[in-house]
Amino acid sequence: MVGLATVFGAGGGTSSYQEVETTDLIVMWGSNARNAHPIYFQHVLKGIHNGAKMYSVDPRRSETAQWADLWLGLNVGSDVALSNTLAREIIHAGLTNKSFIENSTSGFAEYAASVEEWTLEQGSKVTGVPAEAIRELAHALGNAKTAQICWTLGITEHHNGVDNVLSLINLALLCGHVGRPGAGLSPLRGQNNVQGGGDMGALPNKLPGFQDVEDDVARTKFEKMWNVTIPPKNGWNLTQMFEAMEHGKMKSAFVIGENPAQSEADGAHATALLKDLEHLVVQDIFLTKTAELADVVLPGSASWCEADGTVTNSERRVQRVRKAITPPGNAHDDIQILLDLAALMGHTWKYDSSEAVWNELRSLSPMHFGMTYSRLADLGGIQWPCFSEDALEPSYLHGRLWAEKLEDRGRLAPFSVVIDSPPVEETTPEFPLRLTTGRRLDSYNTGVQSGGFLSPLRMAETVDLSPEDAISMGIVDGEIVRITSPRGTVTAPARVDDGLRPGLVFMTPHFPNDVNTNLLTIEAIDPKSGTAEFKAAAVRIDKISVNDKRVPVAGE
Numbered sequence: 001m002v003g004l005a006t007v008f009g010a011g012g013g014t015s016s017y018q019e020v021e022t023t024d025l026i027v028m029w030g031s032n033a034r035n036a037h038p039i040y041f042q043h044v045l046k047g048i049h050n051g052a053k054m055y056s057v058d059p060r061r062s063e064t065a066q067w068a069d070l071w072l073g074l075n076v077g078s079d080v081a082l083s084n085t086l087a088r089e090i091i092h093a094g095l096t097n098k099s100f101i102e103n104s105t106s107g108f109a110e111y112a113a114s115v116e117e118w119t120l121e122q123g124s125k126v127t128g129v130p131a132e133a134i135r136e137l138a139h140a141l142g143n144a145k146t147a148q149i150c151w152t153l154g155i156t157e158h159h160n161g162v163d164n165v166l167s168l169i170n171l172a173l174l175c176g177h178v179g180r181p182g183a184g185l186s187p188l189r190g191q192n193n194v195q196g197g198g199d200m201g202a203l204p205n206k207l208p209g210f211q212d213v214e215d216d217v218a219r220t221k222f223e224k225m226w227n228v229t230i231p232p233k234n235g236w237n238l239t240q241m242f243e244a245m246e247h248g249k250m251k252s253a254f255v256i257g258e259n260p261a262q263s264e265a266d267g268a269h270a271t272a273l274l275k276d277l278e279h280l281v282v283q284d285i286f287l288t289k290t291a292e293l294a295d296v297v298l299p300g301s302a303s304w305c306e307a308d309g310t311v312t313n314s315e316r317r318v319q320r321v322r323k324a325i326t327p328p329g330n331a332h333d334d335i336q337i338l339l340d341l342a343a344l345m346g347h348t349w350k351y352d353s354s355e356a357v358w359n360e361l362r363s364l365s366p367m368h369f370g371m372t373y374s375r376l377a378d379l380g381g382i383q384w385p386c387f388s389e390d391a392l393e394p395s396y397l398h399g400r401l402w403a404e405k406l407e408d409r410g411r412l413a414p415f416s417v418v419i420d421s422p423p424v425e426e427t428t429p430e431f432p433l434r435l436t437t438g439r440r441l442d443s444y445n446t447g448v449q450s451g452g453f454l455s456p457l458r459m460a461e462t463v464d465l466s467p468e469d470a471i472s473m474g475i476v477d478g479e480i481v482r483i484t485s486p487r488g489t490v491t492a493p494a495r496v497d498d499g500l501r502p503g504l505v506f507m508t509p510h511f512p513n514d515v516n517t518n519l520l521t522i523e524a525i526d527p528k529s530g531t532a533e534f535k536a537a538a539v540r541i542d543k544i545s546v547n548d549k550r551v552p553v554a555g556e
């Protein structure tokens, strides 16, 4: 979102889901939507059915890649090298969209000069993708009338995640694949309402409606409404909070709906920092590992089907959710718990319904103003921005370079010079394998919401490796092996996967109580977004000797 906001001035995907059904070209870049966004993927499948070509850019031949016309299996962390090479080929083949570049962008000449070194040969050498495949995707991008470029964590969870995103935006600008129906950029969001969380100001530098905390006019508007003084400086993001804990600058934390003891990179270190806090409060619907470390647990917040409100999805569509069942026992809405806490701190915030909260938001956030509850119900959801109660904006963004800030509107979208930067942790003779981590269809994040019940779909953790590596290490499918990174060791059954190229290993964060993958991952972060490099660590796999496997005799 930082990358999109930098170029376009708005932190959201530019397209709507329907557009992927009618586009000519779909590029799934570092996204395994078949598993992680199955509903969006139904729209993708319709697009393929309607004749769209699909390309997958992923180090693994993932379940998504299996549906693609062509899979570009690149080395982990070589995305900037690949996109710069694509750009050079598009430019040299004369396939750029000249009128779009001239009328809507800035900085083309400098950008074009910066990609000049990225010949197909050089790109192929760094990315591991055959030159012919790079050429094919470049020409597909250059020749398509409309293209959708979709990306997710394979792009963002790197120490240079923002640069990765900028490099994909460059490709869209080069070919004019933005600001028209069917052409656009789709960063698919993680949870059902992660977009909504950001829109509502759950970011350290933004107030609701992406209004800047450090903007005095915006801040004063909120201070008046809430009758409080808001700190005038941006706060810390999640990784900065952990840094602040490390340096003793942050002494307490209030965690709502997150399980950082198991989801943070370099988990042993993260857990130690949480343990060391003077005061930790956790508000969750389950007693998580993080809650076990807490001084105070606020249990029984009502889950989503037990509460009224709205969620906002990856296409910026706000939809109503309605309370379907009554929460059990003494469980409260999360907002009720917050109101009770505010009351204890001397503030009487009175909202008699979720609609009252929403109407306050509408009065403060222009991009939400037109979305009344009755309109949301009548239309089944509305995309932002929606400025007026009796009109709708186009379903795609940036037809006229729309931005939250008035001064950004109508300005030209800048190309960004982006430099290739390989993963922080190189593979070495001691740790010769590249570990990347990600998701499976059957489980969810740290497993809190998908681990406690028996589902015929749910698998246990495995460490996936290529057939070539399995043979050279003498490892058979299902054999328990030891995986070690510079930070920790775990054991897991091996799974031989012919979708993996030699040297690549894949694990999930889904089963941390059995196999805590995040004991292996590295805490390197992208300073521009605060995102950790979950997608690239160096590891070693060792066979476990017969002695290690021996069950200890009682008393031993």
Ligand SMILES: Nc1nc2c(c(=O)[nH]1)N[C@H]1C(S)=C(S)[C@@H](COP(=O)(O)OP(=O)(O)OC[C@H]3O[C@@H](n4cnc5c(=O)[nH]c(N)nc54)[C@H](O)[C@@H]3O)O[C@H]1N2
Residues within 6 Å of the ligand: 029, 030, 031, 032, 033, 035, 036, 037, 057, 058, 059, 060, 062, 075, 076, 077, 078, 079, 152, 153, 154, 155, 189, 190, 191, 436, 437, 438, 439, 440, 441, 442, 443, 444, 445, 535
């Ligand atoms: N079933 C299920 N669905 C989920 C979730 C879940 O846990 N389970 N979690 C939700 C959440 S919070 C999120 S954020 C989304 C995430 O959705 P995705 O980002 O699609 O999921 P991941 O599997 O983490 O990563 C996507 C792909 O990135 C690839 N990749 C790794 N390194 C690189 C690289 O260097 N370059 C490129 N180009 N690709 C790379 C991986 O091989 C993987 O296939 O899923 C959401 N949906």
Ligand SMILES: Nc1nc2c(c(=O)[nH]1)N[C@H]1C(S)=C(S)[C@@H](COP(=O)(O)OP(=O)(O)OC[C@H]3O[C@@H](n4cnc5c(=O)[nH]c(N)nc54)[C@H](O)[C@@H]3O)O[C@H]1N2
Residues within 6 Å of the ligand: 153, 157, 190, 256, 257, 258, 259, 260, 262, 263, 264, 265, 283, 284, 285, 286, 288, 301, 302, 303, 304, 334, 437, 438, 439, 444, 445, 446, 447, 448, 449, 508, 509, 517, 518, 521, 534
């Ligand atoms: N190795 C590795 N690690 C990763 C990733 C990776 O790809 N690889 N991905 C990263 C990503 S993208 C993400 S998003 C994080 C996810 O990390 P987390 O967000 O820490 O993991 P979740 O398991 O989704 O935890 C969500 C918590 O919210 C609680 N919850 C659900 N509904 C409600 C509610 O209505 N109210 C309250 N109060 N609580 C609720 C659940 O019980 C659960 O404990 O993991 C990150 N960690």
Ligand SMILES: [Mo]
Residues within 6 Å of the ligand: 190, 191
């Ligand atoms: Mo996520």
